[in-house]
Amino acid sequence: MSLYRLARPLLFSLDEENAHQLALYAAGVAGLFSAPVPRSPVRAMGIEFPNPIGLAAGLDKDAAHIDALAALGFGFVEVGTVTPRAQPGNARPRLFRLPERDAIINRFGFNNVGVDAFIANVRRARWNGVLGINIGKNADTPPERAIDDYELCLKQVYPHASYVTINVSSPNTQGLRTLQEAHHLEALVKRLTALREPLAERYGRRVPLVVKVAPDLNTDEIGAIADAVRRYGIEGVIATNTSLSREGVEGLRHAGEAGGLSGAPIREMATRVLREFAFALKGETTLIGAGGVMSGADAQEKFAAGAQLVQLYTGLIYRGPDLVSECASAFRGK
Numbered sequence: 001m002s003l004y005r006l007a008r009p010l011l012f013s014l015d016e017e018n019a020h021q022l023a024l025y026a027a028g029v030a031g032l033f034s035a036p037v038p039r040s041p042v043r044a045m046g047i048e049f050p051n052p053i054g055l056a057a058g059l060d061k062d063a064a065h066i067d068a069l070a071a072l073g074f075g076f077v078e079v080g081t082v083t084p085r086a087q088p089g090n091a092r093p094r095l096f097r098l099p100e101r102d103a104i105i106n107r108f109g110f111n112n113v114g115v116d117a118f119i120a121n122v123r124r125a126r127w128n129g130v131l132g133i134n135i136g137k138n139a140d141t142p143p144e145r146a147i148d149d150y151e152l153c154l155k156q157v158y159p160h161a162s163y164v165t166i167n168v169s170s171p172n173t174q175g176l177r178t179l180q181e182a183h184h185l186e187a188l189v190k191r192l193t194a195l196r197e198p199l200a201e202r203y204g205r206r207v208p209l210v211v212k213v214a215p216d217l218n219t220d221e222i223g224a225i226a227d228a229v230r231r232y233g234i235e236g237v238i239a240t241n242t243s244l245s246r247e248g249v250e251g252l253r254h255a256g257e258a259g260g261l262s263g264a265p266i267r268e269m270a271t272r273v274l275r276e277f278a279f280a281l282k283g284e285t286t287l288i289g290a291g292g293v294m295s296g297a298d299a300q301e302k303f304a305a306g307a308q309l310v311q312l313y314t315g316l317i318y319r320g321p322d323l324v325s326e327c328a329s330a331f332r333g334k
């Protein structure tokens with residue numbers, strides 16, 4: 001029995017958000033006991049990844065636990081979402097476990113320390129592996145100023161990131177998902193890719209840009225996003241974020257809570273969106289599969305659908321850190 005299986009009942013008996021925090025602090029210790037992760041290098045977006053399994057955004061919103069999380073053997077770690085100014089997020093409770101279905105509903109709403117304190121945390125980390133930084137907008141920034149928030153964050157995080165994720169798919173910031181709509185997304189990626197040119201010049205390094213999308217997109221919406229991604233030379237797409245749907249959790253305690261659903265119930269819809277992006281982008285863009293990966297077989301499903309890389313979040317909460325090596329082994333065996 002793994003150490004995590006022993007600790008899980010204790011963690012799950014605590015208030016959900018406190019258990020989440022405690023699990024973060026315990027990650028460093030857990031790294032000493034979790035299964036070693038096989039080396040299985042992948043090259044994508046001009047970056048060498050030691051293995052293709054990454055931590056998805058949102059567990060380390062403030063970049064305060066990079067070393068502990070990296071010790072779990074991830075091939076890459078994504079931190080954030082960070083916004084220009086610090087903000088408290090939504091009122092508690094805002095995190096709900098649905099253990100009958102290995103699922104979570106959250107409506108954190110980008111609680112974070114703001115980009116300056118975030119960067120101070122990144123600087124303190126000793127790990128020098130592949131670090132993704134996920135950026136968003138403040139809740140009180142009006143929609144017509146949203147792009148300014150992304151620009152400000154991109155400028156600040158640029159020299160510290162292996163890649164930068166443009167998050168336009170979290171359901172808990174009003175209007176954020178509107179930025180996925182064709183003309184809004186066009187305007188956003190146009191300004192951010194233009195801003196990248198002087199940044200690349202200044203720092204002597206072209207940092208890849210990645211767009212993170214929702215699992216609730218239809219085929220037309222996917223086509224329009226793929227067009228913008230191709231036209232402006234965005235290097236990657238993360239498919240997907242959490243879902244507004246409640247399919248597969250109907251009638252369960254907490255299923256009626258507002259927020260984004262993650263974990264096992266969203267696996268199929270996230271894989272469908274991933275597959276459609278693979279079809280639309282035909283190998284030109286790096287695809288990162290996320291959503292409901294709870295086992296090596298689930299990771300393999302994402303690779304088979306066209307992902308070069310896979311990210312985990314909810315699976316880590318339910319299965320513990322051994323899931324990282326299980327997924328990396330599934331990739332080696334594919």
Ligand SMILES: Cc1cc2nc3c(=O)[nH]c(=O)nc-3n(C[C@H](O)[C@H](O)[C@H](O)COP(=O)(O)O)c2cc1C
Binds near residue numbers: 134212
């Ligand atoms: C509690 C929680 C907080 C999250 N916060 C963020 C976030 O700040 N930014 C983001 O891009 N995604 C966030 N996500 C989404 C995850 O990164 C991931 O895309 C999604 O949960 C699907 O993967 P999973 O089913 O493995 O959890 C969050 C997910 C959860 C469960």
